[in-house]
Structure formats: structure tokens, C-alpha cells
Amino acid sequence: MSRRRVVVTGLGTTSPVGGDVPTTWQALISGTSGVRYLEGDWAEQPVRIAGTAAVEPTEVLDRVVARRLDRSAQLAMVAAIEAWADAGLSDGAVDPERLGVAIASGIGGVTTLLDQHDILKERGPRRLSPLAVPMLMANAPAANVGLLVGARAGVHTPVSACASGNEGIALALDQIRLGRADVMVAGGTEAAIHALPMAAFAQMMALSKTASENTDDPTAPSRVSRPWDTGRDGFVLGEGAGVLVLEELGHAQARGARIYAELLGAGITNDSHHIAQPDPEGRGGTRAIQRALDDSGLAPGDIAHINAHATSTPAGDVAESLMINTVFGKYVDELVVTSTKSMTGHLLGGAGALESIATVLAIHHRVAPPTINLDSVDPGVNLDVPATARELRSGDIAALNNSFGFGGANVAVAFGSLA
Amino acid sequence: MATTEEIRIGLAEIVNEVTGIPASDIQLEKSFTDDLDVDSISMLEVVTAAEDKFSISIPDAEVKTLKTVGDAVSFIENASAA
Secondary structure, eight states, rough: OOOOEEEEEEEEEBBTTSSSSHHHHHHHTTTTTOOOEEOOSSSSSSSOOEEEEEEEEHHHOOHHHHHHHHHHHHHHHHHHHHHHHHHTTTTTTTOGGGGGEEESSOOHHHHHHHHHHHHHHHHHGGGTTTTTHHHTTHHHHHHHHHHHHTTSSOEEEEOBBBBBBHHHHHHHHHHHTTTSOOOEEEEEEEOOOOOHHHHHHHTTOOOOTTSSSOOOTTTTTGTTOOOOOOOOOOOOOOEEEEEEEEEEEHHHHHHHHOEEEEEEEEEEOOOSSSSSOOOOOOOOHHHHHHHHHHHOOGGGGGGEEEEOOSSSSSHHHHHHHHHHHHGGGGGGOOOOOTTTTTHHHGGGHHHHHHHHHHHHHHHHHEEOOOSSSSBBBBBTTOHHHHHHEEEEOOSEEEEEEEETTTTTTTEEEOOOOOO | OOOOHHHHHHHHHHHHHHHHHOGGGGTTTTTTTTTOOHHHHHHHHHHHHHHHHHHHOOHHHHHHTTOHHHHHHHHHHHHHHH
């Protein structure tokens, strides 16, 4: 029996550069940063910049719906509402028993947890919200999206730190291939721009502190996330969500759905090296990329574009260049490699999902977004990383999206033009 | 000392905030579950907010006796007077 094929029929996002897919894509193609100074009481914090959501989710969602959700779930709902409408699947176009969800989060409802802890300390246990648990639980975004679309085939929440979003997509691919669902609403979300997680990342020396000391120049934050540049010194935290509607090919064709791209395959590995540091030789990531190609039936020459994980950390960006060169060898020159984190910052559990949307749209529109702030490419990086949007070649093409996370997680997913 | 109507209006504002039900629908004879479709967790939210707003305490055992808006208004009225 031939393997069931999976296609992308709906996209939704809310990100630091836009409140929906068209706005986000236009910002990415034109090289617009969503990194800005944090407003309010951040003066004592070591890092005062982030990629905050361009559109407040509470401005979009129904008030009563929004107040019952942690911010991470609010962002996921905004993205899912857009993706679901984009796919045209309302009005019973899919059997609920054949509809599943895989919405990942790296950290879960952390702002609810911390805010409720403040209430507990200041006002006592009787003032806690009765909704605290269903708001802060890690599967709340997936569960609320499941309720939104009426999914009954399984609602999942993969957690693998910054690889979570891609793992959600990989899990959804498996569910459809295994015949457990015909449609999966998949992606990831994160909302961790709060003093505690930001200070904790800063304590690991993971976040860039550039532009946080002197806040006189309002454009300075937009230049801090600089993957592969010699001046990079850590990532910038972002927030947002990305949701893709994934659908079995025959199911999509039977209803005449618009198909953006095919989800060809995925590769999941673990470094088994260190809890928070990447393997310096990038062996786990290399194996994930190779497995994604093998799973997809692709050769290195088939890939035209990679949306890299590249977070703007000194070690990680060089390691990823090594991985890509190891897998692609002489074909590396045919790849247009992009880090959209240069514009959005790092969405943690939302990153893989947002970047998969960018990868799908790069195939769909035949153009790769740029990497901004690339003034001087690190000599350890041997990749074609354009500073402005670059047209992709014609004919059948495929593209990869890489995500790597604490805990040694590596997930690469491959999308292709529908052959 | 708030009047019965002032307490009803204050409670209606809370129920509206929690559930989105128009405040004008929240009348004394209405049942929280049967008429207003307030689920049990939402009811606990209303209780928590009412304790805060009216500076009273509503013991857990009392919550399930508050079937109607009128029950809750009476409880708040008596608790405030105590």
C-alpha cells in the first residue's frame, strides 16, 4: 500500500511582525524587524528588548474567550482561527472523528503561573482564579484549538523546547500517514515575555544584552538579532504562534482545496550530548536533516531553500552551518539559506511553526525571505545567506525547516511543491 | 449599606465580565445553571470576584446553595449586614 501523502491547505499566524499571515509574510520578505523595547517596569531587568506580538491577541479575540486563556493559548487561538478559515474546512467539511490537533508549546502557561503566584503571595489562596489550572496547563493551547475546530481524533502537545513547533508538525504528519486522522491542525505557540523567564535565559548567557543598557536609540533593538553575523551575541526572545492545517492529499483534492505545498517528511533525533548545549559538531542535527531527506525521498540537490534554526548565538549558528555542509556537500551552493529569526526573534515553541509557514510560503511564492543585520558573515559560516529576498528556482523544489531545542532535540521538516 | 438592587447590579457586572451574558438578563429569579448557562468553573469565578467586590466570604459549602441570582444577592446582603 502506498503511503498517504500530506499537504498544507491552511495557514495562520500572529507574530512579532504581523497579526496574520499576509502581514507577517510581507514583513519577512521586506526585511522588517519586530524586535522592540519593552514598555513598563523593565528598568531593573538585564534584557529589555523582545519580539512582542505585533497585534495584541485581546484586540482580536472575543473578550470572554480571551479572559479564560493564558496568553500562549490566546496567540494559538488567533493563529488557528485564521488557519481554519484559510483552509475552508468549516461547515462539516471534515468528520470530527478524523480531525486531530498537535499544537506544541515549549514552556506552557508560564505568565498565568507567575501572575497567580503573585496573587497567592499578596492576597492569599482564596483570590486565585478557579481557571488557573486549565489556563496554565501545557496542553491548554492545543485543547482550546481542539474545542474551536471540534477535533475528536486526538489532541496532542509535543514539548521539546525550541524544537516543539516542528515536532508538532512531524507528529501531525505521522497521525495522517498512520491513518489516524485525515486533517490535523498543527503548529506551536509561546508567550514567555515575562521578567522571570527572560532573566533566567539571561542567566544562561543565552540572550543578547545588546541594546538593553542604553535605550536612547529606538531602532537599536531591530539590529540585535543577527544570525551568522560576526557581531551576534545571543538570541532575542519573541512570542507568537503558527498553525498549519495539514490534510491527506486525496481528502484535500476531493473537496477542491487550495494546496500551498506538500509536507514531504520529517526527521527527529536527539544529540544525547548535554541538557542545554548543542553537540559542537552538530551530529544530532546532521542526522535529523538527513532523516528528513530520507523520509521525504529527496536527494540533496532537490532542496532549494532552508529556513535555518540560526538563533544568533555564537556556537549554534556555526554548528548549523557545519550540519548543512555535511549533508549537502557540493550542493550547498544551490541552497538559499535564511534565518527569519533575524526579524522575529526566537519564538521558542512557536518558532518551528512560524518558520514552517515561512518555508511553505517561500515554496508557494518562489521567494526566500532575507536574513537581516548580516553586515559581516562569520568566516565559520559557509552558506549562501542573502541579505535581501531571493527568488527561488523554477520547477519542482523542496525546502527544509530546521529546529533544535534544549534537551538535545533536533527536528527537521521538509516541504515541497506539489508534483 | 448597599440596597438589594445595588447588589444585583454589582453581581450582574461580575457575571457579565465572566460570561459575557448581558447584565440586563441577570435578574433575581434567574437560575445560574438553567437560565444563564453559567458552568461550575465560571460560577467559582463569580464567587471569587463577588467576595472581592463586596468584601465578604462565601464558604465552599454555601456555593452550591446559590441556585438563583436572588439566592446570591440575599447571601451577599446578609453577609454584608453581619
